[in-house]
Amino acid sequence: MPAPTPVRRALEFVRNAELAITCAAFAILAAVIFADVLVREFTGSGLSWARQIGVYANVVVTIVGIGLASAGGTHLRPRFTDRWLPAAWDPWLTRAAELLTALFCLAFAWLALGVVRETYELDERSVVLRLVVWPIQSVLPIAFLLAALRHACYGVWPALRPAEQGEGDPHGEPARSQPAGEAR
Numbered sequence: 660m661p662a663p664t665p666v667r668r669a670l671e672f673v674r675n676a677e678l679a680i681t682c683a684a685f686a687i688l689a690a691v692i693f694a695d696v697l698v699r700e701f702t703g704s705g706l707s708w709a710r711q712i713g714v715y716a717n718v719v720v721t722i723v724g725i726g727l728a729s730a731g732g733t734h735l736r737p738r739f740t741d742r743w744l745p746a747a748w749d750p751w752l753t754r755a756a757e758l759l760t761a762l763f764c765l766a767f768a769w770l771a772l773g774v775v776r777e778t779y780e781l782d783e784r785s786v787v788l789r790l791v792v793w794p795i796q797s798v799l800p801i802a803f804l805l806a807a808l809r810h811a812c813y814g815v816w817p818a819l820r821p822a823e824q825g826e827g828d829p830h831g832e833p834a835r836s837q838p839a840g841e842a843r
Contacts, residue, residue, distance in 0.1 A: 662816035670819060673805055674730040683724045688716035711787040714793045722802045729809050730819035732840060750817065757814035761807045768803035775800060 695709035728734045744752065778791040813820040 660816065662819045663813070666812055666816065669820065670730070670809060673726065673809070676807075677723050677726040677730070680708055681720055681727060684716045684719035684723070688720065691716065708803050711785055718795060719798055722798045725802055726805055726809065729806055730821060731824065733824045741766060751838060753820070754814050757810045757817075757820065761810035761814060764803045764807035768800045768807060771796075771799035771803055 671788040691706075691712045693708050695705045695713075761828075775793050775796045778796055783792050784790060785792055
């Protein structure tokens, strides 16, 4: 059953938004660190707020990058079990894995939401910047919720699932690729 066009478009929109946010956060990270080093070289003292902003930008890059890895089929995963079960089971195992991943991400979104709620209620602030930290923390439940929705869609409509990229192979290596001359 092919995926409905709105679902496909929604996943592409989310991927593009994740890409834009990740690129912007990485640009902020690079600019702040560069400015800190530059100021440190000329004045002997860096920008007191640079490390905190850099950490926040890095959190955004890392957490939002989870979605980009899912959308691109580039997550690292153990492959040693790929041949334990018959290849004929792959379509069902792939669906089950995607749906279990969705449940895992949903559980983490729920836990992260609890952390953000508690931080909000306690009005916790960054020591250096004196800003509330919950807006940066809110990236966690949002990213995990989007990953849960993405993987649920992959489980329901496997055709949406990106081709898996091989570890260290930018052109992608099929999960069940056979070394030359090896028969199944």
